[in-house]
Amino acid sequence: MKKKxxxxxxxKGTNRLVEEFNASIxxxxxxxxxxxxGSIAHATVLADAGILKKAxxxxxxxxxxxxxxxxxxxxxxxxxxxxxxxMAVEQRLTEKIGPLGGKLHTGRSRNDQVALDIRLYLKDNxxxxxxxxxxxxxxVVDVAGENIDTIMPGYxxxxxxxxxxxxxxxxxxxxxxxxxxxxxxxxxxxxxxMPLGAGALAGSPYNLNRKLTARLLGFARVTENSLDSVSDxxxxxxFLAASSILMMHLSRLSEELILWxxxxxxxxxxxxxxxxxxxxxxxxxxxxxxELTRGKTGRVYGNLLTLLTAMKALPLAYxxxxxxxxxxxxxxxxxxxxxxxxxxxxxxxxxxxxxAMLRATGAGFLNATDAADYLTRKGVPFREAHRIAGEAxxxxxxxxxxxxxxxxxxxxxxxxxxxxxxxKAVAIKNSLNTRRIYGxxxxxxxxKRLKEVKAEVKKGCC
Ligand code: ARG
Numbered sequence: 001m002k003k004k005x006x007x008x009x010x011x012k013g014t015n016r017l018v019e020e021f022n023a024s025i026x027x028x029x030x031x032x033x034x035x036x037x038g039s040i041a042h043a044t045v046l047a048d049a050g051i052l053k054k055a056x057x058x059x060x061x062x063x064x065x066x067x068x069x070x071x072x073x074x075x076x077x078x079x080x081x082x083x084x085x086x087m088a089v090e091q092r093l094t095e096k097i098g099p100l101g102g103k104l105h106t107g108r109s110r111n112d113q114v115a116l117d118i119r120l121y122l123k124d125n126x127x128x129x130x131x132x133x134x135x136x137x138x139x140v141v142d143v144a145g146e147n148i149d150t151i152m153p154g155y156x157x158x159x160x161x162x163x164x165x166x167x168x169x170x171x172x173x174x175x176x177x178x179x180x181x182x183x184x185x186x187x188x189x190x191x192x193x194m195p196l197g198a199g200a201l202a203g204s205p206y207n208l209n210r211k212l213t214a215r216l217l218g219f220a221r222v223t224e225n226s227l228d229s230v231s232d233x234x235x236x237x238x239f240l241a242a243s244s245i246l247m248m249h250l251s252r253l254s255e256e257l258i259l260w261x262x263x264x265x266x267x268x269x270x271x272x273x274x275x276x277x278x279x280x281x282x283x284x285x286x287x288x289x290x291e292l293t294r295g296k297t298g299r300v301y302g303n304l305l306t307l308l309t310a311m312k313a314l315p316l317a318y319x320x321x322x323x324x325x326x327x328x329x330x331x332x333x334x335x336x337x338x339x340x341x342x343x344x345x346x347x348x349x350x351x352x353x354x355x356a357m358l359r360a361t362g363a364g365f366l367n368a369t370d371a372a373d374y375l376t377r378k379g380v381p382f383r384e385a386h387r388i389a390g391e392a393x394x395x396x397x398x399x400x401x402x403x404x405x406x407x408x409x410x411x412x413x414x415x416x417x418x419x420x421x422x423x424k425a426v427a428i429k430n431s432l433n434t435r436r437i438y439g440x441x442x443x444x445x446x447x448k449r450l451k452e453v454k455a456e457v458k459k460g461c462c
Pocket of ligand 1: 024028083084110111114318320322323324
């Protein structure tokens with residue numbers, strides 16, 4: 001068995017269980033590209049500082065590139081004894097180019113190295129996620145565009161409340177996703193700092209040009225404090241928080257898709273390609289994608305709590321507890337990616353049952369507020385108007401009719417101020433289209449907003 005890189009002061013080998021328990025290689029091997037990229041930059045900066053000869057740096061870099069290929073092609077599979085991806089790459093480098101490989105870790109610790117790798121990895125993934133959220137925004141906007149004339153009940157307390165346009169309802173999700181994008185960009189900005197040079201905790205004793213490392217790796221800035229550089233995981237926590245909020249939005253949308261595709265609602269039908277069946281009940285068509293998304297929201301919240309809790313009592317600087325940052329992060333990224341990829345085609349292929357949505361606005365007195373507003377416009381204080389309209393609703397419930405069925409004589413039993421134009425005032429279309437206020441559901445207002453958001457998504461993902 002190979003000796004550990006740190007075996008100098010040890011006289012016994014590592015217990016096998018400890019080896020297994022300690023190793024992060026089973027999950028941090030996915031960082032290999034970023035580890036190698038960081039090492040190439042480090043070797044370049046070591047050469048710049050005169051610590052490595054140019055030719056030595058060249059050999060190290062060539063070796064690192066060859067290792068990257070080996071891992072990509074499955075020719076080099078790091079094992080548990082190698083502990084983590086950083087040691088695995090270094091060990092392989094020495095195997096390939098001899099003792100020169102041992103010079104790579106000059107002026108560096110795994111503590112600043114892992115901080116660098118994870119920042120590189122996260123930056124890369126945040127970009128991809130921003131793009132995937134953009135694709136979802138595009139799908140939401142497109143489906144909204146197809147439903148600019150689809151009238152449906154809006155709900156509060158899941159009770160029919162007031163009519164809205166489906167386009168307006170969907171564009172609410174656009175606003176949520178837009179804020180999610182903003183949060184991902186904010187997080188990206190704080191992830192975009194280069195920690196290498198912090199060494200184990202106190203800073204490297206070599207005169208390394210940290211700004212050059214940052215420039216080579218495309219970082220916006222270098223970190224300011226060596227202790228903070230190796231013990232900061234705020235950027236991951238921030239990412240997990242942003243992801244949790246994004247998942248919460250996806251879960252709310254999922255919940256609506258689940259409800260709407262039920263027979264009770266019957267507002268939409270998901271495509272067969274995005275539904276699953278039952279092993280026993282032949283008639284079933286289930287919205288599993290939406291349900292799983294709702295379910296997986298819990299594990300993303302859990303990931304946030306895992307890391308917050310792992311970090312909460314750690315003294316400065318690095319502690320091994322921090323190795324626990326990776327699985328929650330990786331799991332969150334994997335979960336988000338698949339969901340964000342499956343949602344756009346699922347939304348684009350769902351069938352909207354416009355008639356059923358409109359029909360549902362006919363029952364439930366969604367226009368009761370409009371009756372109250374009618375009186376308010378005639379000078380009745382809103383509270384009084386609310387009571388009168390409530391009495392009209394109670395009357396209709398008793399008679400099993402709707403407000404639209406009332407004739408003028410009926411209306412006038414509740415208030416003399418009701419005139420023949422009350423009929424028009426309580427028409428569902430009218431209820432919608434009086435809400436021309438900025439941000440409201442009137443068709444003209446939603447059309448305007450739709451035009452704006454179409455231009456926004458066309459412009460790009462920011
Ligand atoms: N595998 C470790 C991690 O993920 C790398 C850093 C280890 N540093 C150390 N001093 N043991 O956190």
